[in-house]
Amino acid sequence: MSDPRYCAEIISVGTELLLGNILNSNAQFLAEELAQLGIPHYFQTVVGDNRDRLQSAVKIAAERSGLLIFTGGLGPTPDDLTTETLAACFETHLAERPEVITDIEAKFTRRGRVLTDNNRKQALLPVGAELLPNPSGTAPGMIRSPRSGLTLMTFPGVPAEMRRMWTETAVPWLHQNDWCRSILVSRLLRFWGISESALAEKVAPFFDLQNPTVAPYANNGEVKLRITAAAASEAEGVALIAPIEQELRAIAGRDCYGADNDSLASVVGALLHDRGQTLAVAESCTGGGLGQLITTIPGSSQWFWGGVIAYDNRVKQSLLNVSAETLAEAGAVSAVVAEQMAIGIQQRLGTTWGVSITGIAGPDGGTETKPVGLVYIGIAGPTGCFGVERRWGAERGRDWVRRLSAGEALDQLRRSLLNLT
């Protein structure tokens, strides 16, 4: 697998990447595609529109990878240097391709534009290179093997043009030329309610597996395990993954809430839908973020009716029936207010479940006993109501507190739904 001749490397050419003007979404797209095709890929390089530095990057890449995929630097302006630099690296001459001139002329005529000398430059390709047609733009790419064990592919930097050329020409070429030797099949298990390090300790032996491999990730309060199998076919990969997934799920129990494209909202939605139950929310510190998260799910109107954003205490009283005495005694950020909010919205809208959030998102408003990051979640269901306290801390800021609170509310509802079965 790690024979350099069978590895790909992505080389993104463009000073705008080095200035941080644009995100390198081309590299992500190509990386994902290579993984799916089962082509190993261990390095990516970004380099500016500069002949010497591009040449040095090509030299380094050609020593460690057999397939160099270039994006960018094919445009008509003088700082577009990829094609001529690659010709120079491997001592070839450039020649004008009449079919490219014809193609550009036709496109320009359709758009009412006139060919300039700059555009003629785009028709220059190294002698012996295979044309990689660009159906949606004027800059074609090329496929070329300057020596045995080394293939170069060039694409323009415009994402839509690059993607189409990749899919329509490069992928079939890679299949025909025996690059796609094995398939990578992967499955992402998703967890909530356990830290990355705690989960990593529980499943530590799995990280030593060779095929499939298991690797942990964490972001936005969510922990993930990616199981990746290299196999000769999709079915074989799935079969390799299944027993590992089963073992991991058995170890994690309900902390594993789903897989792949599942989200807490989609899992909660499916549970509610199966039971013919409905949901409403009452939000203070999240200000609508819980409802927003729920309604990312298409079709959520089948089980989500809506709710109240009770940012001001007057709204908690008037729309959610939170008692003035409780607010005065326990404070708006308390378990008892969270419970009253949850019951309030459940009763007001007549839904099966009411879920509430009240907390201190910060940066201001914290006290010694009620610090920034303190949040209460209320869950009112068919069999009663309970409140949960969470302390997210102030360090990661207001958005973090709000995001984790919305996720935790959905997770508490998920666990309640599972308990009731």
Add this chain to the structure above:
Amino acid sequence: MSDPRYCAEIISVGTELLLGNILNSNAQFLAEELAQLGIPHYFQTVVGDNRDRLQSAVKIAAERSGLLIFTGGLGPTPDDLTTETLAACFETHLAERPEVITDIEAKFTRRGRVLTDNNRKQALLPVGAELLPNPSGTAPGMIRSPRSGLTLMTFPGVPAEMRRMWTETAVPWLHQNDWCRSILVSRLLRFWGISESALAEKVAPFFDLQNPTVAPYANNGEVKLRITAAAASEAEGVALIAPIEQELRAIAGRDCYGADNDSLASVVGALLHDRGQTLAVAESCTGGGLGQLITTIPGSSQWFWGGVIAYDNRVKQSLLNVSAETLAEAGAVSAVVAEQMAIGIQQRLGTTWGVSITGIAGPDGGTETKPVGLVYIGIAGPTGCFGVERRWGAERGRDWVRRLSAGEALDQLRRSLLNLT
């Protein structure tokens, strides 16, 4: 300037980048920062969680750049290898830093969690390295000069943690250590209600300026112009930018809503605050997204009271007084229902302004006359109420429709607030 000792290189470590699971937003952030600090930066490398390949990437980078900035691979799991690989590259030992253990323990105690052996690993740093504290997470970074003319900086891969560490510790360090030779000063003007191409046409001559430069960007429905000046001092840069900003604002009029860290929500909040006025929202298709956007602003409780998520028509009737006849005749997605929702929430909560959104976010639910992407916004204010129709189209998906609708609602409120002055 291009003496390698004075150049930076970004090395992003993480197999998830090679698998295309995540976008390399860290590299973009750092690239932009380096440009602003005037630190030359000619290469970026992405490499997986693999000791040998990371080591080879470090070797290459150390030959061509004097400041190597690493992101990723500082986590608690065994595949987090950056620190130990850097120690091995430059033949240093790792030693546990008691202050890091203390810091992690304190963070864990606050969150009610227990330290694991994996976490202790995060306190190991090469002997002689300067600690780069991580106020928001458990993985600290380091700053280390293993030899003259070479500096290493390590950051965790979590963007929020990395950014804070960069801003709070790394940038001051770079200033103190004479890395920032010339200053780039920039100002970002923000626009809503005009397309990128329409704005670009209006301000086309500005794109030819040399110092300051003017460049357009667009994302999430918002258009931006970045004015960037190279100068010997901050004050000189600001003076170069000011007249250009003035001219651009004069051309754009009210389509320019703010600059730099302004958001539509913060601008609307400042206008409401100045006037001593209050706001409530009534949301259907955005499901809480407008409230969520408003409450990203710290202190928004001073002028935002809350609202109703009226996802189901029953909620529109019971909490917002939308008439059953209107719903039956005009449909829930109509200007008249948007107006009734806005008036309903304004009256129910007793705020100065009521803003509503009702629309078809898709992917399902569209018809010939009411296609996916059709949205109505209602604005009820001190002098009356009006509805606005927008057609965002279905092509860019549900999230796009919802995000643009929330932004447009804030922009309509902003223009109404300005008109009333």
